[in-house]
Amino acid sequence: MICNESDPVQTILEIGRRLWQRGYIAANDGNISVRCEDGTLLTTPTGVSKGFMTPEMILRVDPDGRVLLTPDSRYRPSSEVRMHIEVYRQREDVCGVVHAHPPVATAFAVAGIPLDRHILPEAVLTLGVVRIAPYGTPSTPEIPLAIRPFLRKSDAVLLANHGALTLGADVMTAYHRMETLEHTARILHKAMQIGRVQEIPPEEIAKLMEIRKQLNIPGRIDMPGRMNPDRFTAERPESGIRDATSDAGPNCL
Numbered sequence: 001m002i003c004n005e006s007d008p009v010q011t012i013l014e015i016g017r018r019l020w021q022r023g024y025i026a027a028n029d030g031n032i033s034v035r036c037e038d039g040t041l042l043t044t045p046t047g048v049s050k051g052f053m054t055p056e057m058i059l060r061v062d063p064d065g066r067v068l069l070t071p072d073s074r075y076r077p078s079s080e081v082r083m084h085i086e087v088y089r090q091r092e093d094v095c096g097v098v099h100a101h102p103p104v105a106t107a108f109a110v111a112g113i114p115l116d117r118h119i120l121p122e123a124v125l126t127l128g129v130v131r132i133a134p135y136g137t138p139s140t141p142e143i144p145l146a147i148r149p150f151l152r153k154s155d156a157v158l159l160a161n162h163g164a165l166t167l168g169a170d171v172m173t174a175y176h177r178m179e180t181l182e183h184t185a186r187i188l189h190k191a192m193q194i195g196r197v198q199e200i201p202p203e204e205i206a207k208l209m210e211i212r213k214q215l216n217i218p219g220r221i222d223m224p225g226r227m228n229p230d231r232f233t234a235e236r237p238e239s240g241i242r243d244a245t246s247d248a249g250p251n252c253l
């Protein structure tokens, strides 16, 4: 697939603003990247609030993460760029990656509860089941290794005791998946507080999968439960929950 983001730097800056404004990141957390047509990556710097970035802060790195262009030597890529590199190595169809710590989705990752319940049509269509990759020490190869099997099957993954990672054919799509992920987690959390989580029944999930096919929605979703009707009616005693189941920046090249 050819990656061809028309204004990647401005798009990265805008996504940084939205992540910060929505409280998906605190302090200097989070990172965003775009894969360019030539295989190089544009990525966000470490040590900077992603809500207040300017074009000269965006760095270009090679596919192994080595800095190619440093418009301002004060800025360096985050060590978390390793996660992004792992995504691009595994997924030819992905040209944008967003990593953040959205509080409710991250709380599920802290609780060890995957977002595997089919509760909202939009989330079923765009995310499917969102699993939790095992914990890895930041700045080491542990996280890239931990996420590998998950990102091969899905465009969204939770990181245990850490945050979330979303992918897309373009970076704004990756960001929108982050919004859908957090929105779904918030609604599920509220329903759990109310005391009942009623899932969309299997026959309706099958219809949504047909719609996904017809719309030719790009990307991958993990739907391991959809062929097993038992999961929609099973009680989950362990959780105690009843279950009824601008300024124009440079282009990429």
Ligand SMILES: [Zn+2]
Pocket (backbone or CB within 6 Å): 029, 030, 080, 099, 100, 101, 162, 163
């Ligand atoms: Zn992080």
